[in-house]
Amino acid sequence: MTVLRAHAEEEFAEELALLAKDDDRPRPPGWLLSPWAVTTYVLGDGGRITPKYVGARRLVEVAVATLATDRALLLLGVPGTAKTWLSEHLAAAISGDSTLLVQGTAGTPEEAVRYGWNYARLLAEGPSEQALTPSPVMRAMAEGRLARVEELTRMPSDVQDALITALSEKTLPIPELGIEARARRGFNLIATANDRDRGVNELSSALRRRFNTVVLPVPATAEEEVGIVARRVEQLGRSLELPETVAALTEIRRVVTVFRELREGVTEDGRTRVKSPSGTLSTAEAISVLTGGIALAAHFGDGVLRAGDVAAGIVGAVVREPGSDRVVWREYLETVVRERPEWRDFYRACREVS
Numbered sequence: 571m572t573v574l575r576a577h578a579e580e581e582f583a584e585e586l587a588l589l590a591k592d593d594d595r596p597r598p599p600g601w602l603l604s605p606w607a608v609t610t611y612v613l614g615d616g617g618r619i620t621p622k623y624v625g626a627r628r629l630v631e632v633a634v635a636t637l638a639t640d641r642a643l644l645l646l647g648v649p650g651t652a653k654t655w656l657s658e659h660l661a662a663a664i665s666g667d668s669t670l671l672v673q674g675t676a677g678t679p680e681e682a683v684r685y686g687w688n689y690a691r692l693l694a695e696g697p698s699e700q701a702l703t704p705s706p707v708m709r710a711m712a713e714g715r716l717a718r719v720e721e722l723t724r725m726p727s728d729v730q731d732a733l734i735t736a737l738s739e740k741t742l743p744i745p746e747l748g749i750e751a752r753a754r755r756g757f758n759l760i761a762t763a764n765d766r767d768r769g770v771n772e773l774s775s776a777l778r779r780r781f782n783t784v785v786l787p788v789p790a791t792a793e794e795e796v797g798i799v800a801r802r803v804e805q806l807g808r809s810l811e812l813p814e815t816v817a818a819l820t821e822i823r824r825v826v827t828v829f830r831e832l833r834e835g836v837t838e839d840g841r842t843r844v845k846s847p848s849g850t851l852s853t854a855e856a857i858s859v860l861t862g863g864i865a866l867a868a869h870f871g872d873g874v875l876r877a878g879d880v881a882a883g884i885v886g887a888v889v890r891e892p893g894s895d896r897v898v899w900r901e902y903l904e905t906v907v908r909e910r911p912e913w914r915d916f917y918r919a920c921r922e923v924s
């Protein structure tokens with residue numbers, strides 16, 4: 571089957587099998603790999619195991635170790651810091667299944683973290699275990715696997731609190747049937763939450779106490795960010811089967827530099843202050859701008875990624891809000907971009923689309 575996007579455990583099945591084969595360290599109950607091997611899967615080993623998350627080893631170790639305890643893991647960070655990405659890979663490596671997923675929104679109903687009913691059966695047969703439709707969390711409990719909750723803080727607080735029993739008692743009462751579903755060993759939960767959403771539905775302290783929080787940082791240096799972007803752009807291009815393009819490192823560097831300077835409010839050399847636009851300009855957005863640019867270069871250009879292929883994407887990412895963002899962008903363009911002799915082509919391309 572040609573799916574548009576494979577789950578991590580499918581895409582990296584070979585690497586996971588390789589790790590499992592040589593893994594002689596102790597595995598927590600219900601885990602497919604030892605914590606050590608999970609960490610190697612996530613960070614790569616410089617050989618056949620490719621790096622997925624690029625960042626501090628200790629951070630990943632803390633995240634993995636947490637999942638081997640009775641506390642759940644909360645990945646916190648600004649948008650685009652790979653919270654979702656890391657959560658998927660952890661679930662794939664630990665449980666072999668990253669699909670037990672609840673997407674948190676303001677409209678997430680309690681059934682999404684507990685259970686619902688198949689109404690046809692419920693009406694025909696009355697409440698029975700067969701008429702019950704388990705949520706991903708309930709299935710994770712039954713199978714002894716990891717459940718994932720995306721954007722935990724966006725869910726209404728009563729829905730969040732429905733998780734407390736699952737996390738503290740490791741059971742889910744089903745009063746309609748007079749029974750409780752109990753978690754098998756291996757069950758735990760990874761939640762992600764966005765720093766910027768704080769206050770939307772602040773976690774209750776009862777729930778917060780059940781989580782260890784790991785904060786994912788934005789890449790520390792430009793070089794690190796260029797590395798992340800280059801790797802992901804290459805992978806994405808391959809999986810989208812974009813025609814072969816020379817993904818010039820110069821363009822990747824340029825996009826990352828523009829994003830970092832606008833984000834941090836100062837130029838790389840520390841000499842010029844610039845204003846920051848309203849958008850986040852995350853690593854993830856840099857990846858999208860470049861992937862879009864490659865599609866342009868491949869289908870409408872000469873197969874070489876050039877300034878003109880990324881300019882429109884950059885302007886689109888920076889100018890989110892037509893009023894003030896446009897002013898911020900104009901100023902950056904005229905005071906920073908224009909002054910860099912090696913950025914002439916880029917300046918011209920931006921002027922055309924700004």
Ligand SMILES: Nc1ncnc2c1ncn2[C@@H]1O[C@H](COP(=O)(O)OP(=O)(O)OP(=O)(O)O)[C@@H](O)[C@H]1O
Binds near residue numbers: 622625
């Ligand atoms: N440190 C990193 N290592 C590897 N990939 C990264 C890193 N930072 C960002 N990425 C890439 O950025 C993309 C977006 O990440 P992801 O969607 O997981 O972000 P997020 O933190 O969940 O954002 P949001 O808060 O918007 O949901 C992924 O494709 C991921 O590969």
Ligand SMILES: [Mg+2]
Binds near residue numbers: 653654655762
């Ligand atoms: Mg996310």
